[in-house]
Amino acid sequence: MRLQRRGKRNYATYRVVVAEQRAPVKGKFIADVGHYNPHTDAFQVQQEEVTMWITKGVQPSATVHNLLVTNGILKADKVRSWRPKAKSGAAAVQPAPPETTKTAS
Template sequence: MLKIRFKRCGRKKQPLYRIVVMNDKTKRDGKVIEDLGFYNPLNKTFQINRERIVIRLDNGAQPTEVLKNLLRRSSLF
């Protein structure tokens, strides 16, 4: 099963998360199938590729709970 979830990047105490599509068995920082955007929790900014997220959701990928809330804020979910 494919999941749309966060992959942590950035430095210590300065997180930056990439929004990615991964297999649900893969580790958090493991192999990525597709990169869909990013989220910066320090200043609450995010950028997403709406077209690709809609395509992935239609094909059966499941977003995590935190990502569902982020997609609701962007009026996508």
């Protein structure tokens, strides 16, 4: 379960869709279960559909999970939905230690 971007340029709205993990982000999806407008904080989903898909094993993305928790649909803690940026420079890239090989004798 993830968000699919819709709307105009500079005014994004999102569909909440159930899709295969390997499916393209803007491609086919299995079910459309709601929508989210971040500009007005309007979040509407079909609760029965969402709970049915989650009981079937669908894993919501971190952002969808947090939206479901905020709106009281899921009873869980929020999860981190972003990753810190990788540090650039010498500290970020460290060479692997040299491999040691044993010789047969």
